Amino acid sequence: MATAVNNDIVVEAVGLTKVFSDFWLRQKAVAVDGISFEIRRDEIFGLLGPNGSGKSTTIKMILGLLHRSKGNLTVFGKDPTDVAVKRRIGYLPEESYMYRFLTPVETLDFYGKLFGLPRAIRRSRIDELLEMVGMTHAANRPVGEFSKGMARRLGIAQALINDPDLLILDEPTSGLDPLGSRQVKDLLLDLGRRGKTILLSSHQLDDVQDVCDRMVILYGGKIRSEGTVDELLEDSGRTVITTPRLDAATVTTIERIIRETAHVEVERVAAPRQRLEDLFLQIVERARNDRASTSGAGAGGPTAAFLRGEENAGSGLIAELETMPQVAKPVAPVAATTPAADAAVLTELVTGKPSAPVGKVAPAANPSQPTKAPAPPQDVDRSVIDDLLGGGGNP
């Protein structure tokens, strides 16, 4: 156990090990093998790895569903089985294990009651969450009838009912269509900006790349790599230059300049292809504009007001303050969205490098529209551009 509680560390694992045994106590598998990591407040942390690498086991230990065999593990400075800790956690399991006999409204109401939320707050949050995940039209249908994707959306809603400080998502986009995946990623970025800590486990590489600040890559229960997304993904041996479409002569000229200046050959020149995800989203958007009917999940709405921190007005808040159990809660600084984003843009313009901590996308102008995922940040060799422009490099 950590002797000194650091408020900036939400989850701390030291030498964490989980060994599964059979009935005769013979060792069956070492699912997690002495891993150490920290998840800090206000970051989106990714657990990446193939099937069976120990991601879900690690998450289950953080949630108290499994007990560690060796090592130390604290969540908000306490043992993971502490009930008070769970009040601050939202959890989406690897599959949405829902009660088939309940409707979405009843499901969310049930989980809201488990958190001791007052009736008025439960009602407003349920409405907002169902709208956010595009389930309003199916609010009173039994969950047993739902497709996997619809159940997943409901699973995400239940994980957010308590406006958690630590959100733990195990394969959150599993079973979701590209639209749903995009909404989930946008939601995570929104929540990250609000100072929520998010632990994301996935083998969908795009998910992690698009939203995570830091990640560990697991294999065979051990950490194989760890760092920020930029640190792990930067390819220092390559340079990519993106311009409007150029004619063949210009391309030839550029190739010649590069050959003469940098003494390297251009490896590949091609017109960039549109991402399939973007194409898909455009088609769905067109269909919606044409009011095409569908019985599946609807378009997700904006991030629920209470998740944007806008619930704190009116009687709901008063009721919550009066009735919620008091839990020591570190004050999470809300990210100053606009100034931070502006600063990042300025830095990028001046230095040609994106500022690493603001690696999240700014909120879309219209939250109901799917936003484009951020391109992977890439370092730009400024001197090459200057050469191309005939300049002499940075002053």
Place this chain on the structure above:
Amino acid sequence: MTALVARLHRWLGERMATRAARILATLAILISLGLVTWPLLNTAFSLQTQRAGILKSLEKCSAKDRDPAAIQIMQRGTVTVGDREYGGARVVGRAVDLFDDAGVMPADVKQELSWRLLGDQVPLWMPYVLVRSPVLVIALMLATGIGALAVVWIGLLLPALEVGGAVAAGAAFCWWMGWPIATQWLISSALSLLLFAFLWNGARALLGFRSGSMAVASNTALEGVRTLALPGFALPIAMIVPFLALSRERGEALLQAIPGFLDWGHTASYTMAALFVIVFGCASTAFEIRDRQVWSVVTKPISHGGWLLGKWIGTLALGLSLVVGGGLLLAAGTSYLASQKPTDERDARDVRDTVLVGRVGFRPEFETLPPERLREIIDQTIEGDSVLKADIANGTADDAQSRRSIAVAKQREFLDQQRRIGPGESREFVFHGLAGIVAQKRGISLRYKLHGGGDDEHQKFPAMFQYTTGGGAGMWELREWTPGEAYTLDIDPKFVDEQGDLKVRIFSAGWDEEKKTPVASTVTIFVQDDSLEVMANESTFTGNLVSAIVVDVCKLAFLAALAVAAGSLLSFPIAVLLTFGVFSMATLTPFLATSIKYYSPDEKSGIIIWAFQVVVLAIARTVEFLLRGFAARSPSDSLAQGRAITWSTLFDTVVGIGLGWTGGVLLIGWLGIRRKEIAVYSGQG
């Protein structure tokens, strides 16, 4: 076809969800209620008026004064009011019994006779109970109206109409076929199901508190209803109990019909509730863990123990609704049967005084042989039996075993001597501890169920009862009895002496009216353990029924705790097997106790078999010791026999089973699940 029905159902559902449809339905309900209430009320009050006329005619009814009304009853069995004549030949046969020794008709007899005379005037469609209490018509219609309006305005109109329509169609068919009992059965079963539906909603409303365990409990209760587990177990109760009430054979005495109904009805409803609690408790917990919904629950601010507690409360709440529903059906069925025509006045009185009450019983004390005397008899027996003596000497027979067998036989023989009354003989039975009852001026009666003459239930024998204590010296009563049938004899409390003892001498003899002398009976009377009992009123039937429900709930609480604890630690089939095994053994402990009493390991069968038998006996004794309290608190017999479930029994049950056993099992379950890993290994390897 199915799709068409589904579309029709959906279309109707949409239409009926509109405000206009609800208003129309409300109007239809109010008009229908008015159309039904008016003829019922009109008939009930008309019959009440006629009864008042009958009572007025009976006002001065005295055979001694040669009152015309009394003579008319004696001769024709009728009473004339205005130009209408009530009664007939069936009253003539019992007319003499209507007058006391002074030739006057007692007030309570007049009341009962007026109902009997009115019987022929009651239309077939008019429930007898509504004739007796016209105010019930208003109460019934109010309850029906409120229930129907609730159904309409909470959006259950379509299901109610569909179920109601199906029942109405079935009932109409039965009526058309000339099966009135089947008609009544269908309607009462449907109403019983409606009662259960209200109770389920009530149970859920009680669980509406905003706490983790109560949320789990409420969810569990909803699961029981939505998965049709609860309706599946409620349906048999809703069908069996009304069937038992309606299946009284023509001419069957109420004294037999009502106890039979209470015994079978209570056993059926309690057994179904117990089976439900066992199966559902195990399934709800075991499947929630297997299907992993519990992951999303225990990662919320609720401990594993809190989740287990919620499961137990939810399961128990549903079991409670079954037991309470069954209890209400028993009360309704008993009221219905009690409102039926008795075979005669004695039948009506016996039911009222011995079944529809809660009485405590005092049994006579019998002597047993003192140990010294018994040892002496055993020695004499062995000494007198040269074969047995030789067998013991050469080891063929076991000395201790032989002595035990002789002891049992001699004690039984000694008891039989005290319980046997030969033809023309008499024997005195002493009942102790009646001082308190007499001091409280509570009525007492002697319940007797004698055996003899090959227990032929078609024979009748005479017996004389004489009181030899208090002011009873010299008082005796002559009765006829049929072997194996229970009777009741009212006893004047003054026959109890100052020490609270009552002595009753029973003669196996009759009375020769001509010679004015006792005459020996032809049969030897055998008195068994439960043959004689002095009973005193302790509570009402309603109080007894409520006590029975409390006892049932305590037992269900234990079973529910066992089921959820087993379901949370074991797989579903193993958990059900374990819980059902405990339930069966607990229910059968009286039989187990009897088996143990007569079982002893056979030392001559070899050491291995002997050791095995010793282990089996030890297990059986342990199980019997641990679970004997469960079967000992079975309220079915008490209800059927009108025996009071006393406060001390109730207290013992609540503290022992309700708190002790249940708490112990929940504690074991909590210890088991507290550190249990709820999740499983989902990786490879």
